[in-house]
Amino acid sequence: MKKLLASTAMLATLALAGCTSTGAGTTTGTTASTAMTTASSLGMSVLTSAVDTKCRTAIEEQSAWGIASLAMTDTQQETFKTNVCGCVTEQASEDVTIVELGNAAIDSSYRTELVANVVADSIQSCYTSFVQ
Numbered sequence: 001m002k003k004l005l006a007s008t009a010m011l012a013t014l015a016l017a018g019c020t021s022t023g024a025g026t027t028t029g030t031t032a033s034t035a036m037t038t039a040s041s042l043g044m045s046v047l048t049s050a051v052d053t054k055c056r057t058a059i060e061e062q063s064a065w066g067i068a069s070l071a072m073t074d075t076q077q078e079t080f081k082t083n084v085c086g087c088v089t090e091q092a093s094e095d096v097t098i099v100e101l102g103n104a105a106i107d108s109s110y111r112t113e114l115v116a117n118v119v120a121d122s123i124q125s126c127y128t129s130f131v132q
Contacts, residue, residue, distance in 0.1 A: 044093055047104060050115045051092045055085035058123055080130060087126035092118040 059065050059081055069077050095118065104111035 044096070044101060047096060047101065047111075047115070047118075048089045048093060050111065051089050051118055052085045054115050054119045055088045055123060056081050058119055059084060059127070083130050084123070084126045087129065088119055088122045091122040091126070095121070 072080070096114070100114055104114050
């Protein structure tokens, strides 16, 4: 809980720092905004990689996959996983907030839980959209 509070406070401080002025006619908002964008992009990159890995594992663990994959070539299996996990990753990038990214960067158990929840929330709808 302390890590969650600390990371939330840190992100709020960074966000508010973007509104300060240097007094010389320029603002530090651009620098803070760039830093936030870079940190967010890096965090999202790490998260999407973890989501893709978890998604592929989740597909392979489904009993339906074991049966369906018997009728597919290796290329077809890889294409299917890429399509489904691409969908899951895209939904993750839309659903995860900057605060969640910050918390995931600080706390590995939070990151593991966040990835598991993101995959669980969207894999079935993505899976179904490519099966039809």
